[in-house]
Amino acid sequence: MDTLIIEKIQKEIEKFEPTTDLEKVGRVVRVGDGVAEIEGLENAVMSEMVLFDDSGDKSLEEAMSSKEALYGLVLNLEEDAVKAVVLGDVERVQEGMLVKSTGRVLSIPVGESLLGRVVNTLAEPLDGKGPIESDSYAPIERDAYGVIDRKSVDTPIHTGIKAIDAMVPIGRGQRELIIGDRFTGKTTVAIDAILNQKNEPEDTRPICIYVAVGQKESKTARIVAQLEEAGAMDYTVVVSASAAAPAALQFLAPFSGATIGEYFMDRGRDALVIYDDLSKQAVAYRQLSLLLRRPPGREAYPGDIFYLHSRLLERAAKLSDEKGGGSLTALPIIETQEGDVSSYIPTNVISITDGQIFLDAGLFNKGTRPAIDVGNSVSRVGSSAQTKAMKAVGGSIRIELAQFRELEAFMQFAQDLDEATKKRIDSGRRMAELLKQRNGEPLPFEKQVVSIYAGINGLFAGIKVEDVTTAEGKWLEYIDGQHSDVLKEIHSTGKLEDATTEKIDSAMEDFKKTHTDLFSTDEE
Amino acid sequence: MPVEYAHALSRSLENAANSSEAEAHVDELVAVLKREGKMRALPAILRELERLQAREYAQKPTLTVTKESDSQKALKELGNHLRSVPEVEIQTDERLVGGWRYTDGDTLVDASYKTALLQLYRRVTTL
Numbered sequence: 209m210d211t212l213i214i215e216k217i218q219k220e221i222e223k224f225e226p227t228t229d230l231e232k233v234g235r236v237v238r239v240g241d242g243v244a245e246i247e248g249l250e251n252a253v254m255s256e257m258v259l260f261d262d263s264g265d266k267s268l269e270e271a272m273s274s275k276e277a278l279y280g281l282v283l284n285l286e287e288d289a290v291k292a293v294v295l296g297d298v299e300r301v302q303e304g305m306l307v308k309s310t311g312r313v314l315s316i317p318v319g320e321s322l323l324g325r326v327v328n329t330l331a332e333p334l335d336g337k338g339p340i341e342s343d344s345y346a347p348i349e350r351d352a353y354g355v356i357d358r359k360s361v362d363t364p365i366h367t368g369i370k371a372i373d374a375m376v377p378i379g380r381g382q383r384e385l386i387i388g389d390r391f392t393g394k395t396t397v398a399i400d401a402i403l404n405q406k407n408e409p410e411d412t413r414p415i416c417i418y419v420a421v422g423q424k425e426s427k428t429a430r431i432v433a434q435l436e437e438a439g440a441m442d443y444t445v446v447v448s449a450s451a452a453a454p455a456a457l458q459f460l461a462p463f464s465g466a467t468i469g470e471y472f473m474d475r476g477r478d479a480l481v482i483y484d485d486l487s488k489q490a491v492a493y494r495q496l497s498l499l500l501r502r503p504p505g506r507e508a509y510p511g512d513i514f515y516l517h518s519r520l521l522e523r524a525a526k527l528s529d530e531k532g533g534g535s536l537t538a539l540p541i542i543e544t545q546e547g548d549v550s551s552y553i554p555t556n557v558i559s560i561t562d563g564q565i566f567l568d569a570g571l572f573n574k575g576t577r578p579a580i581d582v583g584n585s586v587s588r589v590g591s592s593a594q595t596k597a598m599k600a601v602g603g604s605i606r607i608e609l610a611q612f613r614e615l616e617a618f619m620q621f622a623q624d625l626d627e628a629t630k631k632r633i634d635s636g637r638r639m640a641e642l643l644k645q646r647n648g649e650p651l652p653f654e655k656q657v658v659s660i661y662a663g664i665n666g667l668f669a670g671i672k673v674e675d676v677t678t679a680e681g682k683w684l685e686y687i688d689g690q691h692s693d694v695l696k697e698i699h700s701t702g703k704l705e706d707a708t709t710e711k712i713d714s715a716m717e718d719f720k721k722t723h724t725d726l727f728s729t730d731e732e
Numbered sequence: 733m734p735v736e737y738a739h740a741l742s743r744s745l746e747n748a749a750n751s752s753e754a755e756a757h758v759d760e761l762v763a764v765l766k767r768e769g770k771m772r773a774l775p776a777i778l779r780e781l782e783r784l785q786a787r788e789y790a791q792k793p794t795l796t797v798t799k800e801s802d803s804q805k806a807l808k809e810l811g812n813h814l815r816s817v818p819e820v821e822i823q824t825d826e827r828l829v830g831g832w833r834y835t836d837g838d839t840l841v842d843a844s845y846k847t848a849l850l851q852l853y854r855r856v857t858t859l
Contacts, residue, residue, distance in 0.1 A: 217856050220852070220855055220856050221852065221856075224851075224852050224855070228813070228841060228842065228843040229813075229841070230813055230814075230839060230840075230841050231839070231840045231841070231842070232838055232839065232840075233835075233838055233839070233840040234838060235787070237787065247787070248837065248838035249838065250838065263846070263847070263850055266827070267827045267846075268827065268829055268846045268849055268850065271846070271850050272850065272853050276854075277854070304786075304787075306835075306840065308840070
């Protein structure tokens with residue numbers, strides 16, 4: 209055995225002092241469905257952690273071989289009893305078991321040691337890479353920063369997805385909802401946003417936290433593998449409360465994610481937290497509330513379901529310079545049924561967030577991916593969260609696309625179209641094709657600028673619609689190879705100066721001459 | 733429903749002056765159940781009553797030691813923790829390994845070797 213470990217153990221034994229203080233305890237009188245009813249604990253407070261002492265009826269050897277300490281969270285303070293949700297294997301809890309008060313609210317370890325790790329709601333490791341060593345603990349429930357401590361959102365966070373960064377830009381400290389039916393690419397948008405942070409310089413790169421609530425473990429494993437392969441796990445923490453986890457852990461997981469992000473925000477850094485998804489968190493909270501006999505409201509959700517999401521999302525903020533200037537950006541995900549954004553939970557969360565990215569199943573099935581419905585998507589922060597370069601090229605796209613969608617519908621009925629309309633439809637088709645993007649391939653913002661600039665200035669006008677994506681790839685390769693100074697300029701200044709646009713125009717001309725095979729007669 | 737009846741009967745029995753009054757309370761309960769056609773609830777009421785009695789018993793001041801001969805020393809040490817030591821029931825449990833353990837309703841003082849060793853073990857195994 210390693211002598212270092214032996215020395216550590218010896219030191220622990222030497223400084224160990226068993227505690228024999230008077231403790232306030234309760235006893236479990238009823239347990240079922242993850243909720244334990246406890247008699248006693250008169251001084252218990254709301255959200256206090258309690259410890260279930262399952263060593264009482266066991267010998268020392270049996271107690272040592274059982275698993276880690278089992279905690280509960282007090283959620284109901286009633287006249288004669290306290291109800292606590294069991295944060296672990298409820299089968300270990302028995303009637304008559306002693307329950308000890310810990311005197312502290314639920315806290316988790318936070319810090320740099322969590323980076324690259326996959327943990328559960330209580331920040332216990334799930335990846336088999338050893339224990340999490342941390343000196344800092346933070347409560348998972350915390351008041352959000354007040355108005356005075358905040359600053360306006362003014363710095364973009366780039367997702368690497370052209371359609372979003374150009375038309376629905378997200379800023380650091382914003383809450384932008386990703387909403388859509390199942391299998392419309394919501395998680396893909398979120399993961400691409402994490403992957404794209406690799407393109408940010410290390411000193412300004414946000415720490416990413418992906419919270420998987422009620423997801424299949426296979427899906428979470430696939431996401432972790434994708435992040436590891438791309439080298440994104442170095443700056444990412446994954447918090448997982450899978451579908452097999454108790455409802456209490458599923459309901460608390462997003463709060464743990466926010467707590468981990470706040471550690472970095474409080475130290476002047478930027479963090480991005482993705483809640484995938486809050487619909488499942490709402491369902492878990494509904495289950496718990498019904499088991500705690502709280503009165504059900506609309507759709508059987510408890511009366512404070514709005515507060516559940518509002519207090520979580522309010523913790524995202526852009527802090528003032530006096531507070532360090534850090535930020536926590538939130539990308540909550542909500543799953544709709546049959547595209548119904550007017551149902552209870554979606555409308556709640558839409559009213560809380562600073563905008564939404566609506567993913568349409570119809571667009572997805574037609575092959576438009578990411579399937580962003582531009583008409584229903586908005587960013588309330590808007591161009592304040594865009595670089596000047598992106599603002600210059602992105603301004604007109606939204607209107608053009610919206611007009612194209614209307615004309616596309618009109619086209620199905622009209623037979624003879626005037627030239628101007630045909631031209632607009634043609635341009636719109638190419639723009640829509642240009643905005644398509646493969647998943648897992650986020651683009652740095654300077655390449656997005658150059659790509660969209662080329663699109664709105666007619667580079668792809670002479671190309672068949674179905675070849676636009678290929679042509680765009682070749683254009684970016686060309687710019688990267690022959691005119692990388694243009695990309696560096698846009699990246700460092702964030703602006704599109706006149707001199708830069710002249711270089712791009714010249715590059716476009718050269719590109720057309722050297723890639724004549726791409727430019728053929730367009731088909732209607 | 734059986735829980736409420738059991739709690740009500742338990743409170744009545746506590747206030748009963750003698751055994752005949754206690755029997756009268758039980759007869760009244762049976763009469764009420766017969767009248768309302770709820771005699772089937774009687775076994776559940778009895779189970780809940782047993783549970784309540786077990787709970788009450790657990791709430792009595794209890795001092796657990798590993799062997800009888802340790803009880804005097806344990807009582808003396810207990811006096812250091814409580815303002816006044818109530819009348820306790822002494823129980824033995826070898827699984828404590830050594831030391832003693834006192835419970836009284838919602839109060840616990842645990843000076844057993846088992847708990848101390850378990851704390852040390854958990855601390856060392858998280859290194």
